[in-house]
Amino acid sequence: MNKKGRLFVISGPSGVGKGTLCKKLVKKHPELSISVSVTTRDKRSEDIEGVTYFFKTVDQFKRMIDENGFLEWTIYNGNYYGTPIKPVNDALDCGKDFILEIEVVGALNVRKFFPDAVLIFIAPPSFEALRKRLESRGSETPESIASRIALAEEELKLKDKYDYIVINDNLETAVSDVENIIIKESNLL
Numbered sequence: 639m640n641k642k643g644r645l646f647v648i649s650g651p652s653g654v655g656k657g658t659l660c661k662k663l664v665k666k667h668p669e670l671s672i673s674v675s676v677t678t679r680d681k682r683s684e685d686i687e688g689v690t691y692f693f694k695t696v697d698q699f700k701r702m703i704d705e706n707g708f709l710e711w712t713i714y715n716g717n718y719y720g721t722p723i724k725p726v727n728d729a730l731d732c733g734k735d736f737i738l739e740i741e742v743v744g745a746l747n748v749r750k751f752f753p754d755a756v757l758i759f760i761a762p763p764s765f766e767a768l769r770k771r772l773e774s775r776g777s778e779t780p781e782s783i784a785s786r787i788a789l790a791e792e793e794l795k796l797k798d799k800y801d802y803i804v805i806n807d808n809l810e811t812a813v814s815d816v817e818n819i820i821i822k823e824s825n826l827l
C-alpha cells in the first residue's frame with residue numbers, strides 16, 4: 639500500500655530563525671521537500687526568485703486566490719503571502735514528507751484542510767533576543783521591526799494551539815529538536 643507523506647508546519651514569529659532552521663534541516667535530510675511561498679512583498683538582496691519566494695504583484699496574487707491556487711494565504715505586515723497547493727498535494731501523494739515555513743495564522747489555518755498536519759511552534763528565548771535578531775538582519779526598517787515585534791506578541795499567545803513548541807535558544811539544539819519530532823511523526827524517516 640502506498641503511504642501518503644506527512645505535512646509539517648514550522649511556524650513562529652518573524653525573526654525567530656525559522657528560515658535558517660529549515661535550511662539546515664533540509665540540508666541534513668534532502669528527502670524532505672519544502673514549500674516555496676508566493677508573496678507580494680519587496681524582494682530583499684538575499685532573495686532568489688523561485689527559491690526563497692515567487693514574487694508576484696497584488697493583482698497576480700489575487701488571481702491565484704480566485705483560481706484556488708493556495709492551500710492557505712494571509713496578509714502579514716501589509717503584504718500577501720501564500721502556499722501554492724499543487725506542490726503540497728504532489729509531494730504528499732508521492733509519499734514525500736513536506737515542510738511549510740509560514741506565519742502563525744496561516745499555520746493554524748492549515749489544520750482545517752490537513753487535520754493530520756504536525757504543527758511546530760518555534761519560540762524565541764525572549765523578546766529581547768527576537769528584537770536583536772530582527773535588527774541584526776539589517777533588512778528591515780525600524781517601523782517594520784516595531785510592527786513585527788508587535789505582531790510577535792500576538793503570535794506568541796497562540797503557541798499552545800500547536801502540537802510542539804521548540805525554543806530557539808541554540809540553533810543546533812533547535813534543529814535537532816525539530817529533527818527528532820519529524821523522525822517520531824514521519825511515515826518515512
Ligand code: 5GP
Nearest residue numbers: 651652675712714719720721739740741744
Ligand atoms: P518575510 O517577509 O520575513 O520573508 O516573511 C514574513 C512572515 O511570513 C514569516 O513569518 C514567514 O514565515 C511568513 N510566510 C512566508 N511564506 C508564507 C506563506 O506562504 N503563508 C503564510 N501564512 N506565511 C508565510
